Amino acid sequence: MVPGEVRTGSEGAAAAPVPALAGRVTTVGGSPVRDILAVTSRPEVVNFAGGLPAPELFDTEGMAAAYRDVLAHAAGRALQYATTEGEPVLREALAARYGARGLPTDPDGLLVTTGSQQALSLLATALLEPGDVVLVEDPCYLAALQAFRLAGARVLAVPGDADGVDPDALAELVTRTRPKLFYTVPTFQNPTGRTLPAERRAAVAAVAARHGLWIVEDDPYGELRFEGERVPWIAACPGAEDRTALLGSFSKVMAPGMRLGWLRAPAALRRACAVAKQAADLHTPTVNQLAAARYLADRDLDAHVGRVAAAYRERRDAMLAGLAGALPEGSVWNRPEGGMFLWARLPAGYDTTALLPRVVEHDVAYVPGAPFYAGEPDRSTMRLCFVTQAPGEIREGLRRLGEGLAEGLGGAR
Incomplete structure (x- = not known):
């Protein structure tokens, strides 16, 4: 039963509505990242959106x-x-x-x-x-x-x-x-x-x-x-x-x-x-x-982490090598020394939230930057996770990303 909905009781009398949900859960909302993962769960999607460690590297x-x-x-x-x-x-x-x-x-x-x-x-x-x-x-x-x-x-x-x-x-x-x-x-x-x-x-x-x-x-x-x-x-x-x-x-x-x-x-x-x-x-x-x-x-956890980090470095380098061909001219991005993510900014006026649906049509995904801001967001930003896919998949994903952005940029400013 939906909160606030009135139903007829067994004796014909109107049943009182159940109390409303707490305001904090209705105003905060869910995670846009989790919403994107649900949409992009198909195996053919190259997913730069999730912060997912590479499962093939688990010990x-x-x-x-x-x-x-x-x-x-x-x-x-x-x-x-x-x-x-x-x-x-x-x-x-x-x-x-x-x-x-x-x-x-x-x-x-x-x-x-x-x-x-x-x-x-x-x-x-x-x-x-x-x-x-x-x-x-x-x-x-x-x-x-x-x-x-x-x-x-x-x-x-x-x-x-x-x-x-x-x-x-x-x-x-x-x-x-x-x-x-x-x-x-x-x-x-x-x-x-x-x-x-x-x-x-x-x-x-x-x-x-x-x-x-x-x-x-x-x-x-x-x-x-x-x-x-x-x-x-x-x-x-x-x-x-x-x-x-x-x-x-x-x-x-x-x-x-x-x-x-x-x-x-x-x-x-x-x-x-x-x-x-x-x-x-x-x-x-x-x-x-x-x-x-x-x-x-x-086990030697440090040795395991060293192997994972070496693989992640190779994947980061593959993403860095392909970004110039995938993002529009005038975009900028950083070069992290570790971790799982890099941050890119398209030229001023572009909206990565508006662009995402067109990009997903090309079986690739990222996370728009806007949800990460506590105040006024920079809507031209995006988060890219570089660790989940192998270098070859990253190169293919960036090719698809470039195609999707090229199609979507005309109407997404």
């Missing part, structure tokens, strides 16, 4: 062995309820990985989540009241915008440039709007692929310490580096230690179907997120946690 043998071992030797534990905070053996392994990379971490300082997307929702629940201000990058990861808006926050974009957020603009907005938190994907950002330089990270930490601000540092792509030097986490910068929630995930380096993420945060915030998680799903599936821990103990 299926290693993962299967990890699950077999867990179910053979610890089935009772693996299939049972568990603590909300997460399996100690997995948290110990995660803490060791952070420590090896220069960020000392206590296993008890981590909360295992059902993907890092859940960590965003838990933080929104723990930190935000309706009307609170949240500052984000411009453009910003789309599902973060959803999570903050569902919490009733007022989301404002911080100006930046090709290197990311401008710390001076951040300081000005913090002073003027008194936000609760600043959300950032500083390494190989979604959607742009850009990386915030070390000096800006330190400046962001200083702004947060000086003005009283939470930092939510989302890092799902940081291990997928193809070239250049690793940049330290904001969480490691002076002044950020007691005010940064650092999010991590196995989705891009192990397998997204495991839905394993985690949250590293100061004790009070971590405990609040644990309470929110108890209400959401009690705990992340035990069998997946134990299998991931077994995999980390038995």
Whole structure:
């Protein structure tokens, strides 16, 4: 029955309508990226739209062995309820990985989540009241915008440039709007692929310490580096230690179907997120946690990630080599040093949302840039994912993209 619809009861009397849906779910809406994936699920479509890791690069043998071992030797534990905070053996392994990379971490300082997307929702629940201000990058990861808006926050974009957020603009907005938190994907950002330089990270930490601000540092792509030097986490910068929630995930380096993420945060915030998680799903599936821990103990995840990154670099290079022939003259794009995405901008006046239906007719897809903006969007932008297809498929997809854009450009300005 549709909310608000009136029906006749069994005795002939009019039945009262059911209560309406909560306003937040009707105003925020769904994900345009997910909508595009539903339209482009046909196997013949070259899909540059989804942020999907390449399935042929999953270590299926290693993962299967990890699950077999867990179910053979610890089935009772693996299939049972568990603590909300997460399996100690997995948290110990995660803490060791952070420590090896220069960020000392206590296993008890981590909360295992059902993907890092859940960590965003838990933080929104723990930190935000309706009307609170949240500052984000411009453009910003789309599902973060959803999570903050569902919490009733007022989301404002911080100006930046090709290197990311401008710390001076951040300081000005913090002073003027008194936000609760600043959300950032500083390494190989979604959607742009850009990386915030070390000096800006330190400046962001200083702004947060000086003005009283939470930092939510989302890092799902940081291990997928193809070239250049690793940049330290904001969480490691002076002044950020007691005010940064650092999010991590196995989705891009192990397998997204495991839905394993985690949250590293100061004790009070971590405990609040644990309470929110108890209400959401009690705990992340035990069998997946134990299998991931077994995999980390038995296999060399870093070596696996190195192989994946090498393949992704080849695919990035294939996309970079073909963009000039696919996009209209005057277009510009970046060259990410890792991750999964690059960001392109067509000449002023072109609308990538209006162009998409014509492009999809050529069995290729991208994500228009407009949904990623918290404020006024740049409608000439698009996000292209370069990791899901092999180089030959990328070249064919770019050929189709060029044909579709050429057909659509005349009426899509």
